[in-house]
Amino acid sequence: MNDCCGLINRTLTTMSGRLSFRNITALAPMVRVGTLPMRLLALDYGADVVYCEELIDIKMVQCQRVVNELLDTVDFVAPDDRVMFRTCEREKDRVVFQMGTADPDRALTVAKLVEHDVAAIDVNMGCPKEYSTKGGMGAALLSDPDKIESILRKLVGGVNKPVTCKIRILPSLEDTISLVKRIEKTGVAAIGVHGRFKEERPRHPVHCDYIQAVAKAVSVPVIANGGSLDLVKTYADIEEFRKASGASSVMLARAAMWNPSVFSPKGLLPVETVMEEYLKYAIRYDNHAFNTKYCLCQMLRDKVETPQGKLVQAAQTNAEFRFMRGFIEEQQAKRNALQSHCLQDRPIMDGDVLTMAVKFERREYPPQITPKMFLLEWSRKEKLEQPSYETVQRTQDRAFQSTVTVAEKKYRSSLWEKSKKFAEQAAAIVCLRVLGIPEGRIGEEDSGLVCKRKREMKGINGSDEEGSKKRHLVDGQEEIKTTKTESVTNGDCHTQNSEQTKS
The missing domain is CATH 3.20.20.70 (Aldolase class I)
Structure with missing residues (x-):
């Protein structure tokens, strides 16, 4: 008022x-x-x-x-x-x-x-x-x-x-x-x-x-x-x-x-806040869903093709917009987290999981280099079991969130990602940042964790940092995947089966 x-x-x-x-x-x-x-x-x-x-x-x-x-x-x-x-x-x-x-x-x-x-x-x-x-x-x-x-x-x-x-x-x-x-x-x-x-x-x-x-x-x-x-x-x-x-x-x-x-x-x-307040009135007064959608799209403007915008466009009823209110609250939290660098640098415990508001931005890393690669190689160097990722998919908007376990501790980004791979990368970033380990971003000093030959092999094979044990939960159904991994021993790159590899 x-x-x-x-x-x-x-x-x-x-x-x-x-x-x-x-x-x-x-x-x-x-x-x-x-x-x-x-x-x-x-x-x-x-x-x-x-x-x-x-x-x-x-x-x-x-x-x-x-x-x-x-x-x-x-x-x-x-x-x-x-x-x-x-x-x-x-x-x-x-x-x-x-x-x-x-x-x-x-x-x-x-x-x-x-x-x-x-x-x-x-x-x-x-x-x-x-x-x-x-x-x-x-x-x-x-x-x-x-x-x-x-x-x-x-x-x-x-x-x-x-x-x-x-x-x-x-x-x-x-x-x-x-x-x-x-x-x-x-x-x-x-x-x-x-x-x-x-x-x-x-x-x-x-x-x-x-x-x-x-x-x-x-x-x-x-x-x-x-x-x-x-x-x-x-x-x-x-x-x-x-x-x-x-x-x-x-x-x-x-x-x-x-x-x-x-x-x-x-x-x-912020437009996310305004959209949330608009939706309260739209639902309270049973506004026609297509009219609600039109107004929300006008507020989004050039963001109408983002995941948030596509969610708006896909909604057909006010019942679906009820769900979207929660999504918009999350987007607002994401905005606040991304705008506040100090919040990103401070991990927060969520149950038994260390969380940070982190997004994986591919452009921030060199070609063929990712945070998951750095985390995998660091784990091997420290003679730890390789990282294990558990990924869940949210039904309503099909967004992903992943938790990585390293040395019996769990790490997760509080933000949801558009793909399973991105969600795993975000979880890896959280772990690396909490542990103070280089993550391979452009401009970082070379840590030597990922050798040159491995980078070249990755470009040839087109593979991601295979070898991590992955549990993928979709709508409550657990799917366990084990794929091949590349390991580094004493600086030499070679490929082994993940079930047989022990560093």
């Missing part, structure tokens, strides 16, 4: 109790993003106002208002039982219902249907996508100022909640100012201005000069939008965007979609 909750409650409403749009930060309306979980999360992080995704009047007019006692929500349900809009008491005085419409009467019908459950009504006049413009809605309205005026006057006169609209700028500054002055005369409470032309896309820079001119031309609050590309990356940037645009308020779309903690004055949180 926002630490400034008391202050916000005093400044968000006018003397009449209506929502004020001056000096606010808002979650902008975004299709497939602005559903209840994302709106609540944005409020938690500090957004003052949240807009729902654009909802088409033709679909909404068929809905029935249903009180959902199980979820403690108010649902607007279509004839096919789809929930078109879901809200709750937590956001009642903060949520703006945005509709797509090209018909004044139908717009009013929808507004009257939802007005007792929302804080304000907004008309989308800026979306350039075909699903909106083909019905004369969205940015298509910009070329029909008479219809804009008709819709807004009908709504302002027909409902008891503030009415706003969100536009894009027109090709000329004069036309843009002329339009917003007509809009102001309809009695709207605020005007949202996306500072791009209809044909421009997010990759194009926002035109702050246009927003400045609009803000000077009208007396109602102007809400600047479109700064996520190059202006708003952190909470501090929100105020800079407001000043650069000359607007009263700011609404964020993509910056908030990628990480809604951008609204927090305490700074951005």
Whole structure:
């Protein structure tokens, strides 16, 4: 919850109790993003106002208002039982219902249907996508100022909640100012201005000069939008965007979609933390699984092809996302461990196993050299039994974790790996680091544990450090594998059967 909750409650409403749009930060309306979980999360992080995704009047007019006692929500349900809009008491005085419409009467019908459950009504006049413009809605309205005026006057006169609209700028500054002055005369409470032309896309820079001119031309609050590309990356940037645009308020779309903690004055949180909090709301309010998946993928951005991202994409139900919450907690622990070098250097006892948060990064080692090779050769040099690896696979995401036993002591990485081989390498690293033994990383002084000829033989044979006894547990089934090993005796390399080798 926002630490400034008391202050916000005093400044968000006018003397009449209506929502004020001056000096606010808002979650902008975004299709497939602005559903209840994302709106609540944005409020938690500090957004003052949240807009729902654009909802088409033709679909909404068929809905029935249903009180959902199980979820403690108010649902607007279509004839096919789809929930078109879901809200709750937590956001009642903060949520703006945005509709797509090209018909004044139908717009009013929808507004009257939802007005007792929302804080304000907004008309989308800026979306350039075909699903909106083909019905004369969205940015298509910009070329029909008479219809804009008709819709807004009908709504302002027909409902008891503030009415706003969100536009894009027109090709000329004069036309843009002329339009917003007509809009102001309809009695709207605020005007949202996306500072791009209809044909421009997010990759194009926002035109702050246009927003400045609009803000000077009208007396109602102007809400600047479109700064996520190059202006708003952190909470501090929100105020800079407001000043650069000359607007009263700011609404964020993509910056908030990628990480809604951008609204927090305490700074951005790791995306894993944000995803975990989002999932709590998605599960609590029975959000549609495909919508949940879409929002999580937007947060992952360029990490969508990572194991975590593939897990998100594979999920089909909220039940599967319940498992993923635990996975995300693990990812957060991994992030914290990797960012804190001191934690990696301090082993922790987990039962009878020494653990460290260690990842095996292949690029950190020379070709044909691995930590397992170093551990094997060190064990032979010390006349110990060769290392024994026990590997388990986690059913839900098929990740691996391995425990290595050396001299009757066990070592394991607390992090899970994408393959069995990587998991064993990570376990070997933990053992080597705890014992203070070189592990063969690039830049380490040559320890002489692995001879040159052995490296060459490994390149020819394509084998890993065979010889370790491996127990592989998959879904509770133990599989014992014994393979060939290469041993070094007095500096000479040769191959023997692991069952016959004793150093």
